[in-house]
Amino acid sequence: MAQSSSSSVQQARQVLADRLREIVRDAGLDGKGLAALCGWHPSKVSRICTGKTQPSEEDIRTWCRACNAEGQTSDLVASLRAVEGMWLSWSRMERTGLRRVQDSRVPLYERTHRFRSYSPGLFPGLLQTLGYTEDVLRAVQRRRVEVDDVADAVASRMERQKVLRDGHRTFAFIVEECVLRNALGGTENQIEQLDHLLTLVSVPNISIGIIPARLNRVRMPVEGFWIFDSGQVNVELVSGFLTLTQPSEIKTYADTFAALSGLSVYGTQARSLIVSARDSLR
Structure with a gap:
């Protein structure tokens, strides 16, 4: 291991x-x-x-x-x-393809009621459109996975998004502003993704914060992570996928999320950043 x-x-x-x-x-x-x-x-x-x-x-x-x-x-x-x-290396997780990785997340998502996610480089999976997901997973498959089951993996991720429609769950997402302007795909899919994000900004149980690009920021970006309720953190690293369950480690990530939230803009300000990024592509 x-x-x-x-x-x-x-x-x-x-x-x-x-x-x-x-x-x-x-x-x-x-x-x-x-x-x-x-x-x-x-x-x-x-x-x-x-x-x-x-x-x-x-x-x-x-x-x-x-x-x-x-x-x-x-x-x-x-x-x-x-x-x-x-601790699972990507090679071990993905050796039989990407569909299995997506399916393995379902039980955790189904039992979680409070989701918190920070992403410095890509839109979190629960926010992705089909086209954006295809671009992301295709890039992963080309880089390191021999099995090509991207279509099935995309379908699995799309199915998992049904948790967003459960009003008894809450979702807090934070992304860096660069996520709005960087993509693994082309213009059409990015515009579609940004339009989709605009529809989610006003959903009552979903909070979307964007950390504006700026000089002299008080906290640097960190690795992408998810917090599931108060019992588990998952961190995606270059070499693999880490699961944390120690209360002290979970608290560290929860405190980090709170600090990053303090740097974020929400509501009308977030919408303005999304619209600006979208309009720059047209």
């Missing part, structure tokens, strides 16, 4: 390591004894027990067999998969 400095990932990795260490102790073994039974070097056991090395599923099965704790194997493997799911 790719290493991450996230405390959420580190804590989850350490919890798994602690459970494996308890199994060794309950079996009346020490690290050297376990290593001998598994046919490993003692340093491997030490690294796993301290959380420095992530075990594989086969490592866990071998570990449990050596400790006569095979009844715990399934639970521990499930825990390992949960840890691995907190």
Whole structure:
């Protein structure tokens, strides 16, 4: 698994390591004894027990067999998969295509009632038109995905937008002004996207803030992120997709979102920026 400095990932990795260490102790073994039974070097056991090395599923099965704790194997493997799911490289996420990635987000969106999203470079997926989504996902597919299921992935993202029509949910979006003027597609799709944004500005349960381009701004742009209720943050990085669940990390992103919101304009001012960007394309 790719290493991450996230405390959420580190804590989850350490919890798994602690459970494996308890199994060794309950079996009346020490690290050297376990290593001998598994046919490993003692340093491997030490690294796993301290959380420095992530075990594989086969490592866990071998570990449990050596400790006569095979009844715990399934639970521990499930825990390992949960840890691995907190950090996913794009190559791993997208190896079977983009449709699966889009579909995997559905359960989270269906159970979330409060959405917060900041994007420095693109319109968030829930705000995208079909044409804009096609441009974005086609660019991703050409750059790093061998499987071409862009049409299915676009359909999945469009279907997910139905949550916007649920008046019991709230949505707060913040984008940098450059998002209005930069695009992966052409003029026609960008104009359509900006027109669509104008229709969403007045929807009661949707808040759209735009951070105007300016000199001497008090806070620099950061990586794009989503906050789902108060229980999870997702961050899209160059190398992969990070899931955070630690309260302290969620608070950091919530505080950052609040600060970025303070830099944003809304309502009539936001509409003026959108109209200006659209009219510049005509």
